[in-house]
Amino acid sequence: MFRSALILVLALVATWLTLSGYFKPLLLKLGVISICFVLFLCFRMRILDRETAAYGTLPRTLSYFVWLFVEIVKANMAVVRAVLSPSMEVSPKVVKVPAPQKTDIAKSMFANSITLTPGTVSVNMESDHILVHALLSEMSDPADFAEMGVRSAWAVGEDMGDV
Amino acid sequence: MIELVLAATAPSESAVHIDWLSVFRFAGSLISLAAGLFFVLAGTIGVIRLPDFYTRLHAAGMTDTLGAELILLALMFQSGFSQMTLKLVLVAIFLLITSPTATHAVAHAAHEAGLKPLLGPYKAPEVDEGT
């Protein structure tokens, strides 16, 4: 818990300096007061654990986002082509995607990644699967979802085997 | 004499000299702004054209991800290394986190309310040219 508090303080200091940009003593004091207040609130709400301040896996998350960005660009191209063509041939489909991730953060990362990719939206979240609405039927390939699930779980520090 | 030559060549040199860095920044922001606007407009057209609510979600998501990030990237090219770039990065990260959450919340509420999605292949109706 001490470690995640320290990481949270570092992130808050960075945020304060980014948004304020002034280094006058009064404003720095106000920043210290605000950070202490936020820390106190976090202690009171008992949300200071590994999943709240998930900055330990930051390098993994960043490399995952590079992969996700390529996927987003590919999906964007497909959706743009479908939407702007005069005949607009779409084939909406609802599929159940299994979500075998153990931790909550891995599940929410997976669902967020599905929604972030245009063409697929996670509609409902059950305990072991996600209901996904796909715009084009070729986007609802189970293998693609499985790969994204393993990679997104890896990004937040849960190993699920090879891709 | 030498001063005269220098005075004559100096202005022509500065006229030929091109600031490649600013040209690169200009080209980068032009390209990414154009691409971002293309995706934003395509997403808007999609929201208007697509047949039912669940399919419109995808078009709106297109605007939120690539359109927004590319326009912010165009602004970052111009602001250089400054506090403004950091703020723009914050805006980009914030949009990247909140837009899927809001999309999922709207989709989930519609699903809970029992809104049925349109399934199967769909084609836009033909437009009569004559009328």
Place this chain on the structure above:
Amino acid sequence: METALGYMFLAGAFALIVSMALMLARLIGGPTLYDRLLAVNSFGTKTVLFLCVFCFIIDRPDGVDIALLYALMNFIATIAVLKFFNYRALDVNLNRVSVKGEDA
């Protein structure tokens, strides 16, 4: 170069306004409540982008703060409106929802 940049950002701001106006068509004509909510959310995202571009045009870097604030407000407003309509119109059992909230 400078004037070209100014015109480029002006054109960008204009295109964003056009797309916001088009989004209003879905906001007014959307058949269901959720279409309208989606249009409001998308309109808000475009407003954030417009504010960012606009504060470049008038050369006031402070405007990005307002854009950030607007992004926050837009997100919270969408969630709040959804919650309101869930409780009022769609007859969701409040007990079940609060238990679910504690689980998550």
